[in-house]
Amino acid sequence: MMQTTKNQKVLEQPGNFYNQSNVDSSEVMGTTEWINKYFPVVAVNKLPLNSKIFRHTPATKRQQIFSLGLRKALKSGIPDFRAQVMDPSIDENGNICYGAGLRPAVNQSPIWFKEAFEHFMPNMNSRMGNYAQRLILMGLTLQHLCKQNIPVHVAWTFVCDKSNYLGHYWDPNESTQGILGKTGECKVGKFYDLANTSKITFNEGTYTVFKGNAFLQSEICPLSYFEKVHKPEEKMEKATGWCVMDIFPAAKK
Numbered sequence: 001m002m003q004t005t006k007n008q009k010v011l012e013q014p015g016n017f018y019n020q021s022n023v024d025s026s027e028v029m030g031t032t033e034w035i036n037k038y039f040p041v042v043a044v045n046k047l048p049l050n051s052k053i054f055r056h057t058p059a060t061k062r063q064q065i066f067s068l069g070l071r072k073a074l075k076s077g078i079p080d081f082r083a084q085v086m087d088p089s090i091d092e093n094g095n096i097c098y099g100a101g102l103r104p105a106v107n108q109s110p111i112w113f114k115e116a117f118e119h120f121m122p123n124m125n126s127r128m129g130n131y132a133q134r135l136i137l138m139g140l141t142l143q144h145l146c147k148q149n150i151p152v153h154v155a156w157t158f159v160c161d162k163s164n165y166l167g168h169y170w171d172p173n174e175s176t177q178g179i180l181g182k183t184g185e186c187k188v189g190k191f192y193d194l195a196n197t198s199k200i201t202f203n204e205g206t207y208t209v210f211k212g213n214a215f216l217q218s219e220i221c222p223l224s225y226f227e228k229v230h231k232p233e234e235k236m237e238k239a240t241g242w243c244v245m246d247i248f249p250a251a252k253k
Helices: 032-038 059-076 110-120 131-147 152-160
Strands: 081-083 196-205 204-210 226-228 237-239 243-245
Touching: 059 131, 059 152, 081 131, 110 196, 110 204, 110 237, 131 152, 131 196
Parallel strands: 196 237
Antiparallel strands: 081 243, 196 204, 204 226
8 A cells, every 4th residue: 555655756756666765665556565465376276176175075064065166166277366465445535455454445335346446456457356266265275274283174164164263253252243353454374354344256247245254253154155246236334345466467568
């Protein structure tokens, strides 16, 4: 997120972009450092179908649904992509921005998010992520948990059945019960805010929302639980869009 400080006027002058030693380029939107910080790569090829997580036999209906969906997503040949590292926020001009400690951009419609993401960084083909990409991100999250020496069957439970270990939920005895957290909280692997707000995705004319958020219990709406959005023109009070982009900028014509 670009900082509105005394340095902003300097940054707007051509030729001075990288010459300011007191400017952190990872906080200047559009730089390579910024993109790597706020949109890390989701390496699909790091999750082969013969990986450890697939040796687990799904123990619940939700695990079965997630396993089938994840396998299908991986077999579809989705290339590596970048995904937002935390929930988006909205700046003083009404535009999408990213930064830790901000209020998530809730109370907007799925259609608004789709259009906002497409205008966010068009040179990187920024857009609303789709259902299959979200499944792959959760699969990599599951894999990360296993690498932290969490038993495979427990990691599957965290993702598919009871996800309060992974983010803000309205679970009994949780200090975050019913409280919308700021952006950049509850880090799991490379990513923050896996729960806290529901995440809206889009694919082939259909919006889908992954429901887990700080106002629902994680046993009712774990990370993998999703529903179709029937009225995408209406604002969603507890959801944000999920933005992805290509690995590299589009070639100039």
